[in-house]
Amino acid sequence: MVDIHDAQRVAVLADAQNLYHSAQSLYSRNIDYGSLLSKAVQDRQLVRAIAYVVRAESPQEESFFEALVDIGFETKIKDIKTFGDGSKKADWDVGMSLDAVSLAEKVDTVVLCTGDGDFSRLCTHLRHEGVRTEAMGFESSTSEELVEAADAFVDLSEREDTFLL
Structure with missing residues (x-):
């Protein structure tokens, strides 16, 4: 397993x-995406940060999408x-998996901000390609398969005051 060092190139896929559904069901709170991005990058070189969002026609979502961009995320939006x-x-x-595979030759580490076990196979593939994989999620709502498949896992529940608004 590759250790973290400041020359690493990182892609963060959120x-x-x-994340929204986990934070709401566990804490009735929202994610602090600024803190999430900062922890994901950890003084390494950020190549790309992408937030995958769904447009559900709720009143606050456009300002949320704009806030993500202000924080440093590129947003990819899909209509429900x-x-x-x-x-x-x-x-x-x-979409996240294709982006991760496309970015693999340009980065040393891919940080997946999700608890979705469907991404465990992606972690295995990226590691086979020589890319370090990290996952960030709330342990109680994160798939065991994802935690096991990633090189490192950050449990957002351990630092609620940092990762929740």
Whole structure:
């Protein structure tokens, strides 16, 4: 496993939907994306920070998207899809994975800010390509497979005052 050093090039990929739902269900609070990005980068060289968000037509979301940009995230926005049966879906798993694989040759570390176990296979692939993988999420709502597949895991629950607004 590669240790952290300040010459490392880092990409931070934040699954905003997953983080939002975890923070709301566990604490009824929102994520502090500035602190999240700072901890993810840890004095290393940030190559790219991308927040994957879903447009759900809520009143505050445009200001949230703008705040993410001000913090240093590039936003990728997907509209929520409503199906005939009334169910709704919008996830970024494939988009995040494709971006991570595309960035792999340009970075030393990919930090996945999510608790979604679907990304465990991505971690395995990136490690095979020589890329360090780190995951950040709330342990109680993070897949064990993801924690095990990543080189390092940061439990956001351990520092609520840092990572929650």
